[in-house]
Amino acid sequence: MTGQTEFIPSRTEALKNLSDFLPKAGRNYAARRNYDFGAGRHHEVSKLSPYLRCRLITEREVLRAVLNRHSEKAAEKFIQEVFWRTYWKGWLELRPSTWRHYQTGLATAWNNVQTQDGLRDRWGAACRGDTDLECFNSWAHELVSTGYLHNHARMWFASIWIFTLRLPWELGADFFLRHLLDGDPASNTLSWRWVAGLQTPGKTYLARASNIAKYSDGRFRAERQLADAAPPLTGPPHPPPTPLRPPLTVQRDLKTGLLLHHDDLSPGFLLETLRPVSLCQLRHDNGFSPLTPSPLVTEFRHAATNETATRFAHRFETTAIAGSVEDLLDWSARENLQQIIMAEAPVGPIATLLQDFANHPQAPRLCAVRRPYDALTWPLATKGFFSFRKSIPNVLSQII
């Protein structure tokens, strides 16, 4: 399977996608968003997720643009979907051990793949899209070759992976994270857990042939091929929410560098009152999988980071690229930096790498600045989405 993605990694392209989609973000979206017409025909959804994932465009920008065009009532469904992303982010920030728990489960499952021939064959066939299920194979091919899957296809795929093919859910989540351009520790891990019955305990998602036939526009017939029950997997109870890390205060009198990373490529809010002297792009490609991420994902993130750095470069005396803690130490020493500022990276590989850097005795102080949108919304994700949802009007009134 060779890769060819329609997603061009630039802010201009993100803004174009948004403006092309805006007329459809109202009642049309509510009525049509569940239809998956297949690769190259996802015209009823926004396809903004690769851009939102790395914040080439922010949630706030998208919400503002939508509310400029539609009433809150007409765009209710689309707004809610954007807030699902926000909710999952907040939920994981308040319970970071869930990410570590997933990584431990993945390491065990990966060890089993390497030591059990039968499991390795079944996992390999699923990832290659070489099973007896035409629909599943088609989604695997689409994901690998384009870096995108419709939400409904993600739900069907995850359900079939877990309940029909009976493969470990962590390996499926890993397959998605390696291939989705929008692959995101919070949305991906927690959505897979939701399908498996681990996130909303006892509640699973069962893919049904009739639902697939209807919403794939009759492209797939899977009668008598799918599991007819989805018994929930079991796992430890949710950890209680823990307080968010209190961010370090930025000091204005220190020689400062700006670190740019693909968890947040809208650094403008950091530069409103500060004048860092040097800009460094962080290129951290993995840290989440025992396997190599798809070149489509790596190239998209490198190019998006580079495009952002190029747009902002004129504000800095020097620029650099770093891929490791050692590179970051070299950059800080070379530039005599006393402080590094960055948009806070949420739970995931970048936050883990930067924690290692911050703990190094030679590192300057590292200030991860929390974006006001995150500061406002993350603390609200203490319970389920339906409780979180009640805060949406209040959040909107503060950000619009």
Ligand SMILES: Cc1cc2nc3c(=O)[nH]c(=O)nc-3n(C[C@H](O)[C@H](O)[C@H](O)COP(=O)(O)OP(=O)(O)OC[C@H]3O[C@@H](n4cnc5c(N)ncnc54)[C@H](O)[C@@H]3O)c2cc1C
């Ligand atoms: C098993 C599974 C894994 C998933 N993995 C990811 C992932 O790694 N990264 C990711 O961004 N989304 C993930 N999702 C959520 C959702 O499928 C995608 O966000 C959505 O399909 C992106 O396409 P779009 O931009 O065209 O969405 P639209 O329908 O146009 O929605 C607009 C925006 O709202 C957000 N959104 C929409 N639906 C959801 C949702 N269910 N959960 C969270 N945010 C949502 C996205 O940011 C999206 O860009 C996953 C869903 C499932 C079921």
